Amino acid sequence: MNEEPLLSVQGLEKHFPVTKGLLKRQVGAVRAVDGISFDVMKGETLGLVGESGCGKTTTGRLITRLIEPTGGTIVFEGNDISHMSQGRLRPLRRDVQMIFQDPYSSLNPRHTVGAIVGAPFRIQGIKTEQGTKKAVQEILELVGLNPEHYNRYPHEFSGGQRQRIGIARTLALKPKLIIADEPVSALDVSIQAQVVNLLEDLQSELDLTYVVIAHDLSVVRHISDRVAVMYLGKIVEIADRKGLYEAPMHPYTNALLSAVPIPDPKRRKERDRIRLQGDVPSPLNPPPACRFHTRCWKAQDICRQVEPPLLTLAPGHQAACHFPENAPSGSAAAAPQEPAAAPAD
Amino acid sequence: MTAPMDVTGGDTQATPAVVEGAGGQAIQGRSLGQIAWMRLKRDKVALAGGLIVIFLILVAVFAPVIAGAFGQDPTQFNSDLIDSSTMAPKTGTGISADHLFGIEPVNGRDIFSRVVYGARISLLIAFLATLLSVVIGTLLGVTAGYFGGLVDSIISKAMDVFLAFPILVFAIALAGIVPDTAFGLTGDTLRVSLLVFIIGFFNWPYIGRIIRGQTLSLREREFVDAARSLGARGPYIIFRELLPNLVAPILIYSTLLIPTNVLFEAALSFLGVGVRPPTPTWGGMLSDAVRFYTIPHFMFFPGMAIFITVLAFNLFGDGLRDALDPKAR
Numbered sequence: 024m025n026e027e028p029l030l031s032v033q034g035l036e037k038h039f040p041v042t043k044g045l046l047k048r049q050v051g052a053v054r055a056v057d058g059i060s061f062d063v064m065k066g067e068t069l070g071l072v073g074e075s076g077c078g079k080t081t082t083g084r085l086i087t088r089l090i091e092p093t094g095g096t097i098v099f100e101g102n103d104i105s106h107m108s109q110g111r112l113r114p115l116r117r118d119v120q121m122i123f124q125d126p127y128s129s130l131n132p133r134h135t136v137g138a139i140v141g142a143p144f145r146i147q148g149i150k151t152e153q154g155t156k157k158a159v160q161e162i163l164e165l166v167g168l169n170p171e172h173y174n175r176y177p178h179e180f181s182g183g184q185r186q187r188i189g190i191a192r193t194l195a196l197k198p199k200l201i202i203a204d205e206p207v208s209a210l211d212v213s214i215q216a217q218v219v220n221l222l223e224d225l226q227s228e229l230d231l232t233y234v235v236i237a238h239d240l241s242v243v244r245h246i247s248d249r250v251a252v253m254y255l256g257k258i259v260e261i262a263d264r265k266g267l268y269e270a271p272m273h274p275y276t277n278a279l280l281s282a283v284p285i286p287d288p289k290r291r292k293e294r295d296r297i298r299l300q301g302d303v304p305s306p307l308n309p310p311p312a313c314r315f316h317t318r319c320w321k322a323q324d325i326c327r328q329v330e331p332p333l334l335t336l337a338p339g340h341q342a343a344c345h346f347p348e349n350a351p352s353g354s355a356a357a358a359p360q361e362p363a364a365a366p367a368d
Numbered sequence: 369m370t371a372p373m374d375v376t377g378g379d380t381q382a383t384p385a386v387v388e389g390a391g392g393q394a395i396q397g398r399s400l401g402q403i404a405w406m407r408l409k410r411d412k413v414a415l416a417g418g419l420i421v422i423f424l425i426l427v428a429v430f431a432p433v434i435a436g437a438f439g440q441d442p443t444q445f446n447s448d449l450i451d452s453s454t455m456a457p458k459t460g461t462g463i464s465a466d467h468l469f470g471i472e473p474v475n476g477r478d479i480f481s482r483v484v485y486g487a488r489i490s491l492l493i494a495f496l497a498t499l500l501s502v503v504i505g506t507l508l509g510v511t512a513g514y515f516g517g518l519v520d521s522i523i524s525k526a527m528d529v530f531l532a533f534p535i536l537v538f539a540i541a542l543a544g545i546v547p548d549t550a551f552g553l554t555g556d557t558l559r560v561s562l563l564v565f566i567i568g569f570f571n572w573p574y575i576g577r578i579i580r581g582q583t584l585s586l587r588e589r590e591f592v593d594a595a596r597s598l599g600a601r602g603p604y605i606i607f608r609e610l611l612p613n614l615v616a617p618i619l620i621y622s623t624l625l626i627p628t629n630v631l632f633e634a635a636l637s638f639l640g641v642g643v644r645p646p647t648p649t650w651g652g653m654l655s656d657a658v659r660f661y662t663i664p665h666f667m668f669f670p671g672m673a674i675f676i677t678v679l680a681f682n683l684f685g686d687g688l689r690d691a692l693d694p695k696a697r
Contacts, residue, residue: 087597113599121597129590132400133612146598176399192594 027101028062029232030086030200035059035095035105037081041307053306055081057256058095060333063200068226068233070247070264072240072279076303078256079236080124083202086234087121088112099200117147120198124205126185130177136163136188137173143195159195165228166191166221183214187221194225203235207242219246240283244268249339252276255306255314258333262340270349272342275315313345321346404616407691414687420680428487435481438466442485443646446476456663469669473660482648483673489556489649490677493563494629500568502622505575510606510614512576513583524580527573535570536635542566543641559643563636567629575621582617586610616692623685627678634674650674 038052056078063069071079084090086097088104097105099119104112123129130139140159144151151158160170166187177185186206193201206222207215219242225231237243243250244264251261252275260273271277278297285291299318304310310317316326325345333343336350408414427434435442449471451458456473463470469479512523546562548554553561586592587610595609636642637651645652650670657667 084593089593089597109599109601116597116599119597121594123590123594125590129594131591131609131613133615135399142595142600143598146595146600146604178400189594196598 026064029065029100030063030234031096031098032062032082032086033060033096033098035082035085035097036093037078037085037090038093051307054256054309055306056085056092057306057309059253059256059258060095061251061258061261063232063234065199065232066226066230067248068235068246070243070250071234071236071253072238072243072250073253074238074279074303076306077253078306079238079253080204082253083121083204083234083236086202087116087119089121113147117143117196118199120193120196120201122186122190122193122201122203122206125209126182126189127209129189130185132177135174135176136168136180139177139188140191140195143192147196149196159191162191162194163188165194165225181214182210183217186210186214186218190218190221190225194229197229198231200232200234203233205237206235208237208239215242222246240279252279255303255309257314257343259315259344260340260342261333262337262342266337266340270337270340272336272340272347272349273315273344274319274321274346274348276342277348313343404691408687411687411690414684414691417680417683417685417687420676421684424487424677424680425491427484428491431481431484431488434484435478438468438478438480440466440478440481442477442481442648444477446471446478448476450474450476456660463665470665472656472666473663479653479666479669482653483650483669485648486650486653486670486673487677489560489643489647490630490633490651490674493560493567493633494626496560496564497568497571497629497633498622498625500564501571501625502575502618504569505572506579506611506614506618508572509576509579510583510610513580514587514602514606514610516584516587520580523576527576530570530573533570535566538570539566539636540639540641543636556643556647563633563642566636567632571625571629575618575625578617578621579614582614583610586613620685620689620692623681623688627681627685630674630677630681 035056036054036058037056038054040049041051041053042048043050059078059082061069071082073079081090085092088097088107088109092105095105096103099115102115104115107115134142137156137159140162141155143149144155144158156173160173163170163172168184168187168191172180177188180188186209190206203222207218210218222233222235223246226233233246235243235246247264249261249263250267251258252267252273253259254275260267260271260276262272267276268280271280274297278299281294281297285294297320301318304314304317310327312328312330313319313322313326316322319326323346329345331343331345333341335341336347342350446467449458449467450456450473457471457476467478467480469483471478472482508523508526512520543559543562543566546558548558550558551561592605592609595605600609633642633649634651634654637649638655640652640655642651643649650673653670654667654674657663657670660666
């Protein structure tokens with residue numbers, strides 16, 4: 024892990040102002056993303072999970088600069104793109120592309136498949152050797168669509184096929200980083216596997232790096248090398264897949280994992296299901312210190328007073344909790360400053 | 369209108385890919401426009417309206433040919449057919465093989481050719497005024513909707529101001545004070561341009577509001593984000609991504625605005641501020657006919673012309689709306 028990360032996010036913040044009255048006086052802010060940091064290495068897949076409203080999608084839209092960050096930095100290939108003007112950003116946009124959640128609203132119903140997948144060439148002003156049509160048909164074939172569907176309209180396709188069209192558009196400019204915002208959550212379960220496998224095949228074929236945003240833990244487990252768990256605009260735990268799923272440290276991660284359905288009824292009975300009490304607090308007025316303390320069964324006074332930092336508790340495994348579970352010995356109450364020696368399991 | 373809908377062209381449904389191109393034959397997609405046309409073809413009432421609209425346009429374009437076929441000129445006096453004591457046509461209406469709709473009282477002009485020529489002025493003003501409203505309304509509406517914020521506030525306030533404007537009073541005043549020669553134009557050209565400006569310029573906020581509302585909802589769709597994440601600029605998104613999706617409301621609103629403008633032009637001509645005599649207009653003929661209410665055929669034919677035109681456009685517009693936007697009813 025000594026190489027430069029492809030994408031490096033430091034202390035990223037996005038606050039949406041809440042205004043009131045005629046003069047648009049700001050009365051507060053929705054802290055959708057409130058200081059998150061992570062690195063993405065070339066060729067890896069980072070999964071970003073969390074429940075609805077925790078800021079996953081906002082994070083994705085910040086990285087693609089569809090929205091302007093309030094604070095923090097986004098560094099892509101050594102370029103700080105966090106406040107770069109849209110004009111200077113244009114050439115860089117080829118390298119960072121986004122797959123959208125809803126295959127029904129992400130394709131313009133008035134454009135043919137050829138126009139949709141060819142749009143990146145037109146917008147970026149790229150000439151291809153054998154013409155745009157040939158290039159588009161090659162990409163369609165790559166994502167498993169019939170190149171003869173070039174002249175068809177999106178309404179003539181099923182959800183899974185439409186998502187493939189969206190992926191084809193994303194791939195048109197041969198990006199280095201792809202942000203996939205819930206790429207399969209709008210699809211039938213039977214189609215989800217196809218699309219996830221397609222994403223994996225494309226990754227090895229085209230040397231892609233993914234940031235996959237999802238709320239489905241099994242999808243994330245299948246596709247990710249590393250996983251970051253978000254809660255109310257913060258990353259509470261980030262680890263490689265094995266460490267996170269087999270030895271989760273943060274209580275919130277534990278609760279999430281215990282909610283994954285187990286298809287075997289016998290094994291299901293053996294498991295203790297952690298049921299979280301209450302709702303997610305409003306990001307308009309998040310709880311002080313540890314944001315999870317209102318719903319955490321381990322919460323003590325320190326959780327309400329001191330915000331737990333995101334610490335490395337095992338190699339490649341960071342968690343922000345005063346009382347982490349599955350942690351190597353002696354890592355209680357904000358103690359461990361040294362990078363823990365023993366592996367998590 | 370009850371157009372059966374086995375083909376759903378809505379943008380949120382996914383009709384599973386139809387006919388697979390067997391044996392390597394080319395697969396041709398059906399655009400939403402083609403689907404709408406199929407739906408429109410099944411709506412007989414709308415089709416009838418559309419045919420009448422086409423007929424009226426042809427009448428207006430070929431007015432000299434049609435009137436000429438009967439050897440008539442719309443401004444030619446036929447005093448020999450007028451009873452000089454009552455000023456009425458000698459045979460009561462003057463209807464004959466030469467004068468299909470009869471002749472006017474007093475000067476005996478041929479009503480048929482005047483109605484045919486009247487279609488020119490009526491449709492020309494209605495079409496151009498609608499075009500003006502639609503162009504201004506669409507551009508400002510989509511700009512307000514897409515950019516939002518201060519731009520939206522200014523344009524929306526401007527719409528409110530225009531909607532509050534007493535357009536009829538303004539039209540009468542303006543048409544009254546403009547001299548016979550102004551802006552380098554004279555005669556009918558000046559009057560037509562003036563009416564197009566008055567009718568068109570004050571009607572744009574209606575379509576502007578509709579387009580703004582549609583744009584507000586379209587803007588949130590992910591394909592706009594997709595274009596932005598590819599580096600597309602504002603004009604590209606407005607003209608390439610948004611406008612194609614606004615064609616349906618623009619077309620529908622245009623066909624429904626035309627009859628309104630026909631009526632408005634007729635009203636202005638009736639009030640004497642339209643195109644000046646002797647150029648024939650339907651509203652002007654009605655205005656003349658009011659003095660001769662004992663000679664009903666004088667009023668009947670221009671009145672029917674207005675009625676049929678407005679009805680045909682409205683039926684066609686309704687059918688078009690059902691065909692283009694089957695969910696909005």
